[in-house]
Amino acid sequence: MLCGCTATIGNPSSSGSNPSVSPYLSSALSKGGPQRIDVALGQPILVENLSGLRQFAGKDINFNDFSGLLGYSTEVGYVMVISGIVATDALDAQAGEILLIPAYGTQPSVERYDAQYFADSKYAEKVSGLKRLSQALDEVVAKQRSGIFWGRLRRTAFNVTAPGSADHELARRSVVGSDIVHDIRFSGISDADQIEEVTVEKFRQAMVAGDEKVVAALLSPAVFGETDIRGGASKAREMLAEHIINxxxxxxxxxxxxFQRTQVPNVxxxxxxxxxxxxxxxxxxDFTYVNDIYREKRR
Structure with a gap:
């Protein structure tokens, strides 16, 4: 994205849900400190007047009277600021800007978002019922309209909720969109060996619990399509998980x-x-999955 451009906020699926309004994030905040904001992939939440240190997308973020949208695509967590300020890693985002947090603890960035595009989208339906937030969004739209008129800003087709294309995003979700894989990718862990270790332990726990959903999500997608396992491929993966557990x-x-790492790579x-x-x-x-599990044959 070029500096001075505006990014769009849109939905990759026509059947996507609207963001929920959660003024105090009572259902989204996990216990412990700093409190973590849990947001499901593709289901952004709209919040008002949030202040304090919170964890989101693996980063500690300082919210200062923040009102706006928080959500995830498969590639980034995003904090869209309608009013207030958010800050992390020596960066801050203000009204009209969006904080983008890539997976694996990668350095965040701040860009402008297309406020008019957002105001015209289904995401803004809940905003219209909140007077203070609606006025703040109108102010951002007016400022950006002036910037576009004078040539300081220009629109782009980049959509943070579906980088690449809507179909590409939905295909990616079929591979890395499960809760367990999403949580690991956005845990803030950047070391590949640590990611592998966490995956192995989560797989062991799921096998003990007989959790077919988690086992399937952590099985390698290579033989099922690798980059797109929608439809029958996903079902076949679930059936394999059931077979392995039983x-x-x-x-x-x-x-x-x-499990302990051996001297043989990936074993x-x-x-x-x-x-x-x-x-x-x-x-x-960009993820390490489980390829096989078996007991050593007794001689």
Whole structure:
């Protein structure tokens, strides 16, 4: 994105939901400090008058009388400021600007967003019912309109909620859009070895719990389409997860202990009372998935 341009805020799916209005974020804030703002992928929330230190997209963010939109695409977490200020990593975003936070703890950036485009979208329907917020948005629209008239700003087709295209975003969601993969990618962890370690442990926990949804999400998508597993491919992945869980009594075998990295790349092992268990991982695009899990055959 070029400096001085405005980014659009739009929905990659015509069936997408409107942002929820949550003045105090009572349902979105997790316990502990700094409190984490939990927002589901593709389901932005609209908030008013938020102040204080919060964690979002793996970053500690200072909100100062903030009103605006918080959400995620598969590539970035975004904080769209209608009024107030947000600050993180020596950056601050003010009214008319959007804080973009890429996955894996990558350095955030601040850009302008297209306030008129937002005002004309379904996202703004809830804003119109909030007088103070509606007035603040009108002010941003007026300032940007002046900037465009005088040539200081120009519009772009870049859409933070669907980088590339709507279809590309939906395809990406089929691969990295699960809650577990999304949470790991936006945990703030940047080290690839740590990401792999977290994935392996989350997979072990899911196997013990018999959680087919999480196991499926962490299985390598390579054999199912790699970049797009919508439809039948996703169902096949879920069926494989069910088969793997039911193949062994993993609840007992994996209940105690953790997998340890071996000297062989992407191979982990765990010594149990039922024999040694091996787990293989596989990097696919920007995430490391589980490729296989099996018990060592007794001689």
């Amino acid at each position: 193949k062994e009594n993993w609840k007992t075998v994996l209940a105690n202990g953790r 982990w092992s765990m010594k149990t009372s039922h024999g040694r268990v091996f787990l293989k991982t596989e990097p696919v695009n």
